[in-house]
Amino acid sequence: MEINKLKIEQIISNSEADTYNAGKEFAERLDYGSLAIFTGELGAGKTQFIKGIGEYFNIAEDITSPSFAIINQYSGSLDGDSIPILHIDLYRLTKKSELATIGFNELIYDEDSIKLIEWPEIAEQYLSEAMFKIEIQTHPAEVSTRKIIITEIKN
């Protein structure tokens, strides 16, 4: 049995701008087919981190919350080539069967795009392939402080 190699790092963020910049810096590790999942409470800054990723890939529009539409698609660029970026949010899903309704299985195996998934808990069983897990922890007292834990799984 092969053991997955894990690379774990922690970043302390003291502001929305820090979280945004952490996302921008992290983005260079993403490539065609990358799958990243994001966990953290409401308002932790998951979308803020992803906005930073968007800047790295030169997305020309504002990255807005996908909670309602569930999937927002953006056209990014990587080394002069275009790369689709799927911003997915499973917040509104209440049953696993709903994943089929949104075509989730087809999406996560797509090798031609980058997939960024917020509120992935309901799809846990399908996400063991995720290359990156980004957990944003809030601080009980310090309103602006976040601990961002990035785990990279090398299969």
Place this chain on the structure above:
Amino acid sequence: MKILAIESSCDETSAAVVSGGNALSNIISSQHFHSKFGGVVPELASRAHLKAISYLIDESLDKAGLTMNDINALAVTSQPGLIGSLIVGSNFAKGLSLKYNLPIVPVNHIEGHIFSGNLQDSQLEFPYITLVVSGGHTAIFLVESYSEYTAMGLTKDDAAGEAFDKIAKLLGMPYPGGPHIDKNAKNGNPKAYNFPRSMMNSKDFNFSFSGIKTAIRYFIAKNFPDGIPDEVIPDLAASAQAAIVDVLVAKTVEAAAKTNVNHIVIAGGVSANSSLRSEMAAKASIEYINVIAPELQYCMDNAAMIGFIAEKKLEENDIKDYSDLTFRVNPNALRAKRK
């Protein structure tokens, strides 16, 4: 001209018959099934547009007293929305088009909302401002004709309806939370707590509703670490609602004043919010601006608004423009260019 319209961009399935600018019928799944089967809340799994669509179309024709043979054209929402949901509606419409040899008008869902004021009030004259405010969209449009409108402002992050839903969740209310906030707020003091009015002074017409949920989350953690006492829920709901409504109203009225229009239309699901309606009317009247808030069946997601704008397009363009069945659905929403 009689148009059969289909809307299935997100949670609701709807079918309507529109003729001469009037909705002869407008059947919406949640309202319909609610009354028929007693309280079915729409959710993704049971959404099943596919199951509902044929039945809703039959109902919409029945209610209009027509059959498919009376229909002259079809209209369907082709963007933006959930891709699977959009495909159900558009493929169903394409099937009907082939069977009955009818032209088909693909409609942008947001256009439906933008012109819903004209569906409500046939006397409404251009130009005017429409605030489209729903679970997925928050935008101010300057509307100059049925083919000319400009987005003056958009949300930078969360839609207003999403903020209502997520705050409701923090306050322990069920989904969708908007109506629960509205109801609780009626018994609360909107000035009890001061939550941030994001981008109130941004000097543009864009919105940001992401920060308010974070602010309220920390406020609750700090002040009510052992749980929120029932008696403060109305004040929290009223204060949160006021923070959202204040920004929506201020920017919309400012947009109307700046463009010198005499009317504001508020559309989309959140326009059902009672405080938004009353505050908008009050602040707009100071500037001698009239507010049109379509009735609930035309402000929530519905097919009548899709059929209405489709009829205008058919009147203004060559009917042959609508014989193409190869159009594709597009899930992407309108977003502001990043600065």
